[in-house]
Amino acid sequence: MNPHPFKQLLGLCCILLVLTSGAAAQTTAVITGKVADRHIPRVSLTYWTDPGISPAITQDTLLVPDSFYFRIPLPAGAAVFFYADAGTGYNFYGLIRSGDSICMKMRADSLAFSGAGAAVCRAVYNAKREQERIPMPVVSNAGKLAAAYRQQLEVAGQVLNRYRDSMDMKTWQMIRAHIYGETAAKLAGTFWKLSPDPDSTLEDRQLLFYKTALAPAWPDVVPSDITATSIRYLGYLLQKAEVDYFVQHRYECSNRAIYEWLKTHYSGRLRDKLLAHELMLGFAAGNQQEEQEGCVRDYLQIVQDEACKQVVAKLYGRSRKGISRGSVAPPFSFADQQGRQVSLQQFSGKVVLLHFYSGNDPLLHALAEIKNCFDETAVTFVNICCNGNTVKDLPGWLLHMDEQHREVLTQYNISRYPTLIVVGKNGKIFATRPPDPAVDHGTALANIIYEALSQ
Numbered sequence: 001m002n003p004h005p006f007k008q009l010l011g012l013c014c015i016l017l018v019l020t021s022g023a024a025a026q027t028t029a030v031i032t033g034k035v036a037d038r039h040i041p042r043v044s045l046t047y048w049t050d051p052g053i054s055p056a057i058t059q060d061t062l063l064v065p066d067s068f069y070f071r072i073p074l075p076a077g078a079a080v081f082f083y084a085d086a087g088t089g090y091n092f093y094g095l096i097r098s099g100d101s102i103c104m105k106m107r108a109d110s111l112a113f114s115g116a117g118a119a120v121c122r123a124v125y126n127a128k129r130e131q132e133r134i135p136m137p138v139v140s141n142a143g144k145l146a147a148a149y150r151q152q153l154e155v156a157g158q159v160l161n162r163y164r165d166s167m168d169m170k171t172w173q174m175i176r177a178h179i180y181g182e183t184a185a186k187l188a189g190t191f192w193k194l195s196p197d198p199d200s201t202l203e204d205r206q207l208l209f210y211k212t213a214l215a216p217a218w219p220d221v222v223p224s225d226i227t228a229t230s231i232r233y234l235g236y237l238l239q240k241a242e243v244d245y246f247v248q249h250r251y252e253c254s255n256r257a258i259y260e261w262l263k264t265h266y267s268g269r270l271r272d273k274l275l276a277h278e279l280m281l282g283f284a285a286g287n288q289q290e291e292q293e294g295c296v297r298d299y300l301q302i303v304q305d306e307a308c309k310q311v312v313a314k315l316y317g318r319s320r321k322g323i324s325r326g327s328v329a330p331p332f333s334f335a336d337q338q339g340r341q342v343s344l345q346q347f348s349g350k351v352v353l354l355h356f357y358s359g360n361d362p363l364l365h366a367l368a369e370i371k372n373c374f375d376e377t378a379v380t381f382v383n384i385c386c387n388g389n390t391v392k393d394l395p396g397w398l399l400h401m402d403e404q405h406r407e408v409l410t411q412y413n414i415s416r417y418p419t420l421i422v423v424g425k426n427g428k429i430f431a432t433r434p435p436d437p438a439v440d441h442g443t444a445l446a447n448i449i450y451e452a453l454s455q
Contacts, residue, residue: 029072029096033104040086043068047082051231052277074098094121123163130155142193146213149187180219181233188239259295272305329423330411334399351452357418359388366437371395
């Protein structure tokens with residue numbers, strides 16, 4: 001017996017409803033563009049679905065002709081920060097929402113936007129441009145640096161206020177957190193740059209500096225799940241926590257102390273995310289193992305957010321199996337481009353950045369900029385291609401791993417590409433998995449290398 005026509009129609013409507021609701025739940029954001037005044041072979045795009053805990057997702061495209069096109073799958077109503085990099089000053093760090101279609105026209109001295117979502121990117125770009133017009137002091141003086149950063153916060157606020165009515169409140173809060181977070185983190189860092197003064201104690205001057213130069217300039221961004229979508233804002237909250245702890249307790253804090261401070265001063269998913277981000281940075285920098293493990297065990301008991309819990313638990317499990325800070329770096333010897341054997345031992349006395357990568361992975365443009373910061377006699381970059389063809393444009397030594405030496409990947413606990421590891425001058429691991437250079441243009445990684453040089 002055939003089903004009743006009405007039942008058939010009802011069933012068909014249900015199927016269509018399921019299909020359309022599924023399609024609505026997953027949308028696409030599009031980024032297109034053109035490099036207008038020079039030929040650039042490729043452009044890379046990096047974005048973060050959950051900054052602070054999720055890994056970066058990178059797409060790479062060839063320019064045909066001098067134009068690029070990217071599609072980002074996003075849930076309906078979602079927004080992500082992205083970084084488009086064409087190399088040599090042609091780059092942009094912006095925000096895109098589901099359904100947006102942004103077109104960028106890149107020039108060496110300007111960047112123009114059009115399409116749906118252009119106002120958001122235009123606000124970010126113009127705010128950064130105004131900040132860059134503030135002259136920075138030639139001498140690294142804490143007071144002058146703080147004054148310049150306060151000016152940058154002020155001019156950025158003026159620009160963002162002009163765009164307030166061109167976007168929804170959630171988007172405006174996100175880009176304010178992004179712009180303010182980067183500059184406010186630098187402002188917080190000036191607290192530690194005060195030089196010793198024979199006329200008064202350093203501690204007294206730090207407290208006065210905090211009250212007069214820092215506290216009045218902290219940005220009026222409310223910590224929330226929305227503002228926590230900016231990794232730069234998360235970085236600011238971590239830096240501010242260190243300064244606030246010192247001001248209250250009058251001594252520098254340990255990693256455990258910062259962990260406890262964050263745990264008591266924040267709540268909800270923001271607390272879970274901040275603590276997860278702090279612990280992830282601790283794993284990357286190779287924090288003291290016993291202290292780090294104590295924080296992780298406590299975190300896994302109190303965390304409510306499942307995504308944060310899984311990320312930290314995975315890193316904790318991996319750290320217990322692989323290398324850690326202070327352990328001797330496993331020896332290796334690979335052939336370079338000319339067939340000569342190059343070993344880790346021959347770099348004894350230098351700080352070594354090991355870069356394990358796949359030939360299909362995007363080039364880490366920041367590595368070349370970082371390498372230029374250091375003397376070749378003190379710091380060596382060793383790039384080890386583990387799959388595919390060697391990327392010849394990478395700075396430093398270019399090595400290729402063959403099948404006979406795959407055990408090195410296990411010894412260094414390499415589970416993904418690219419992976420960066422810093423080896424100290426004494427041949428021991430100084431930092432495992434430092435922060436992604438694509439996130440902050442290599443600032444954190446460069447600081448870790450400087451720390452290794454000072455040991």
